[in-house]
Amino acid sequence: MYSSLVLSPSAASRFAAHALGAAFADLPPAAIEGAKVFVLDSLGVGIAGSSVEGGKELLQIADGWGAPTASSPAVPVWGRGARLSAPAAVFLNAWQMHNQEYDSLHEGAVVHAMASVLPAALAAVEMRGGASGAELIAAVAVGVDVAAGLGLASRSGFRFFRPATAGGFGGTAAAARLLGLDQDALGRAFAWQLAQASGTMQAHVEGSPILPVQVAFNARAALQSCVLAEAPFSGTEAVFEGDYGYLRLFEGEFTLEPVLQGLGRDWRIAEFSHKPFPAGRATHGGIEGVIALQRQHGFTAAQVAAVEIAAPPLIVRLVDRPPLAGMNASYARLCMAYAVAKTLLHGKLDLADFRGNALADRATHDLAARVSLTNNGNPDPNALAPQRVIVRLHDGTEHRWSCETMLANPARPLTREQHLAKFRRCLDFAASAPAPDAPARLVEIVDRLESLQDARVLGALAAGIG
Numbered sequence: 001m002y003s004s005l006v007l008s009p010s011a012a013s014r015f016a017a018h019a020l021g022a023a024f025a026d027l028p029p030a031a032i033e034g035a036k037v038f039v040l041d042s043l044g045v046g047i048a049g050s051s052v053e054g055g056k057e058l059l060q061i062a063d064g065w066g067a068p069t070a071s072s073p074a075v076p077v078w079g080r081g082a083r084l085s086a087p088a089a090v091f092l093n094a095w096q097m098h099n100q101e102y103d104s105l106h107e108g109a110v111v112h113a114m115a116s117v118l119p120a121a122l123a124a125v126e127m128r129g130g131a132s133g134a135e136l137i138a139a140v141a142v143g144v145d146v147a148a149g150l151g152l153a154s155r156s157g158f159r160f161f162r163p164a165t166a167g168g169f170g171g172t173a174a175a176a177r178l179l180g181l182d183q184d185a186l187g188r189a190f191a192w193q194l195a196q197a198s199g200t201m202q203a204h205v206e207g208s209p210i211l212p213v214q215v216a217f218n219a220r221a222a223l224q225s226c227v228l229a230e231a232p233f234s235g236t237e238a239v240f241e242g243d244y245g246y247l248r249l250f251e252g253e254f255t256l257e258p259v260l261q262g263l264g265r266d267w268r269i270a271e272f273s274h275k276p277f278p279a280g281r282a283t284h285g286g287i288e289g290v291i292a293l294q295r296q297h298g299f300t301a302a303q304v305a306a307v308e309i310a311a312p313p314l315i316v317r318l319v320d321r322p323p324l325a326g327m328n329a330s331y332a333r334l335c336m337a338y339a340v341a342k343t344l345l346h347g348k349l350d351l352a353d354f355r356g357n358a359l360a361d362r363a364t365h366d367l368a369a370r371v372s373l374t375n376n377g378n379p380d381p382n383a384l385a386p387q388r389v390i391v392r393l394h395d396g397t398e399h400r401w402s403c404e405t406m407l408a409n410p411a412r413p414l415t416r417e418q419h420l421a422k423f424r425r426c427l428d429f430a431a432s433a434p435a436p437d438a439p440a441r442l443v444e445i446v447d448r449l450e451s452l453q454d455a456r457v458l459g460a461l462a463a464g465i466g
Helices: 011-021 031-050 056-064 086-098 115-128 134-151 162-179 184-194 203-205 210-228 247-253 256-259 283-295 312-319 329-333 334-348 355-362 361-366 416-427 439-449 458-463
Strands: 075-076 082-084 302-309 371-375 386-393 397-403
Touching: 011 134, 011 162, 011 184, 011 256, 031 056, 031 086, 031 134, 031 416, 031 458, 056 075, 056 082, 056 086, 075 086, 075 115, 075 458, 082 086, 086 115, 086 210, 115 162, 115 210, 115 334, 115 458, 134 162, 134 247, 134 256, 162 210, 162 247, 162 302, 184 203, 184 210, 184 312, 203 210, 210 371, 210 397, 283 302, 283 312, 283 386, 302 334, 312 334, 312 371, 329 334, 334 361, 355 361, 355 458, 439 458
Parallel strands: 302 371
Antiparallel strands: 075 082, 302 386, 386 397
8 A cells, every 4th residue: 555655766766867957959950840839829819718707706806815925926817917926826827728718738638738837837937037939848847747747647538627736736847947946846846746636527417617726726826836745745756646646546457657658758749739629629520520521512501401420428427518597608519510500501510609698609519419429449548539421411422431530630730820810819709809919920020939039028918008
């Protein structure tokens, strides 16, 4: 029972050595480019999330958690023209990044690491009094390695909400690096993070808007863990691999050693995928399939008798739910039938399709009733592909589409123009309208991020106060 106490070196120490020891010069070009692409994408998605229902109330609550201090300076809240104390700002920015299911992810790990890593990292930059763009890139890269690495180590299906729980450890690593913690202190910070890790799949199953708040809790905890690491408490040693450590308790079966051996060689930020559509990643095969078939064959939504989607068991588990009268946007974003129906009706899926009266549209619900999802028997509990889509028309015509790899996976990346179009559309949904030149300035600054002297400008521009 106590064997985990004598493991040496621990996984926490190996993750910490990588997080603090890797230099910007060690990053290959693909990792640097990936970090820049997904920093911009994340800022855009986080800005759009500022106007999601409930945001005003969360801002008021977070503002009451304490005023900024010398150790917790005012940090910009993206899309809002405001600053809050560092923990409160991390909480809001992380929630905004994940509240529309539009943020990037590592598909193999099934972890939306940037939603925790970037808010924590940019808050740490503010707390430090500034850091270069190269330092930010390196911190993001090692934070993503930790978060995605934990997801890749898992051999079990979701029980806890991995984007939140694993993401928090990545945020801890990124913030610790920027705050100047040493390896022992980061080990203690990981222990503090384990003490605070939270978030189950129940909110996902029910389509509750609490789901993205779980990401926010863990991102805020990441910053707190780094601060708490300076307190005179000894840490837990076997944070990740222990009998009651993160992987055994939160994930179940796991194989961690290959992940640890790949640190410094396998840069996970270069393996990230965009979200091309503003809905759960598990819906994207169905969405892309009906777009491709509709463009190829020219049929209308009125001609569709049925849509049949065959996908791995994870897809079925995550998004096979019926559209409901009065459902909220969080539920709809995780409903394959709703997303496919909206796409058939409009030829695309937009952020506006999950707001206001769009959720109750009768034509959408009628069409969604004709969409079905089946398990293709894939033995991998974390697989997102392959997927197959069959569209049957009322006249008996049948159209088929399939994919082995999801759109916007690194093997099928978005073009730069598609990436920038998504970013610009996101800024249309800011709660506080950005300056007219903000989109172009953010693109230009991120394009040369490795030569930027002070990364604090990113948060200020994203908040509309720069």
